[in-house]
Amino acid sequence: MAESFTDVSNAPWFKQRHNEGFAPQKVEDFGDGVPFLRFTLLNFLLTWVLLSVKENAGDDDEEEELQREIEETKASLQKILNRRFTTARQRHSSKFIKYKPSQQSASAAFNSGAKERIINILEMLADPLDPPKFKQKHLPKPSASASPPVPIMHSPPRPVNVKDQQDWKIPPCISNWINPKGYTIPLDKRLAADGRALHDVHINNNFATLLEALYLAEHKAREAAAIRSKLQKEILMKEKERKERELRALAQKARSERTVLDYLPHSRHNFFEFHPLSQGLV
Numbered sequence: 001m002a003e004s005f006t007d008v009s010n011a012p013w014f015k016q017r018h019n020e021g022f023a024p025q026k027v028e029d030f031g032d033g034v035p036f037l038r039f040t041l042l043n044f045l046l047t048w049v050l051l052s053v054k055e056n057a058g059d060d061d062e063e064e065e066l067q068r069e070i071e072e073t074k075a076s077l078q079k080i081l082n083r084r085f086t087t088a089r090q091r092h093s094s095k096f097i098k099y100k101p102s103q104q105s106a107s108a109a110f111n112s113g114a115k116e117r118i119i120n121i122l123e124m125l126a127d128p129l130d131p132p133k134f135k136q137k138h139l140p141k142p143s144a145s146a147s148p149p150v151p152i153m154h155s156p157p158r159p160v161n162v163k164d165q166q167d168w169k170i171p172p173c174i175s176n177w178i179n180p181k182g183y184t185i186p187l188d189k190r191l192a193a194d195g196r197a198l199h200d201v202h203i204n205n206n207f208a209t210l211l212e213a214l215y216l217a218e219h220k221a222r223e224a225a226a227i228r229s230k231l232q233k234e235i236l237m238k239e240k241e242r243k244e245r246e247l248r249a250l251a252q253k254a255r256s257e258r259t260v261l262d263y264l265p266h267s268r269h270n271f272f273e274f275h276p277l278s279q280g281l282v
Contacts, residue, residue: 095121 099117173193174183191197 097121 097119099119100115101117174185174190176190176194185193
């Protein structure tokens with residue numbers, strides 16, 4: 001493999017490599033950086049210092065701009081607050097008046113000899129969240145071409161007789177549960193004021209249908225329970241009879257076996273005497 005070489009004899013850094021006063025200033029003066037490594041390091045440090053200075057200068061500019069914006073915002077807010085305070089101060093400004101009480105008035109006894117007074121009048125502060133004290137009625141604006149309002153004719157007042165007075169006596173509304181003042185109202189008046197007699201009592205026919213359906217359901221449930229109980233008793237009786245038959249069969253079998261055992265002692269001698277397998281048992 002052939003190696004390639006580059007001719008650097010005409011390069012500026014090669015010609016000035018032995019000159020002690022030579023200081024590289026451009027990129028071409030450095031070449032690949034190997035002959036003047038110290039200059040490369042110094043140049044790197046110088047470049048780093050310059051970049052740091054530029055970055056710090058940028059930070060200073062940003063801080064100055066931020067401080068300027070803060071001052072402008074503060075001035076705007078202060079201007080708004082001053083305008084509001086000025087309006088509130090004008091609205092709630094105090095006013096001094098000179099008051100001369102009358103000697104014939106009832107307050108003369110409390111004047112303590114003073115002929116005049118200076119009174120400071122202040123507007124009372126109101127909570128902006130309070131509801132309005134006065135209700136404004138929006139009346140229709142009368143038009144110029146409209147006719148005058150029609151007069152309302154009233155009949156002359158009539159004297160009120162005793163019956164009308166009694167009819168207008170409305171009993172007070174008193175609760176049936178709470179009566180803190182202890183009012184006493186007759187029962188007939190209380191029932192009359194309760195309003196129970198003002199509406200007719202209407203009973204729905206579905207109540208009777210519901211009661212009949214409940215009665216039929218209960219009757220059917222009782223019949224079903226009685227049938228189940230009867231079947232259960234029959235099953236128990238059949239089971240009892242079956243067990244009794246089994247017990248009787250076992251007793252009959254036991255009696256038969258006992259009869260056979262009672263017969264065996266009479267023929268025991270002949271059985272052990274002539275049976276070939278019983279020779280070793282005697």
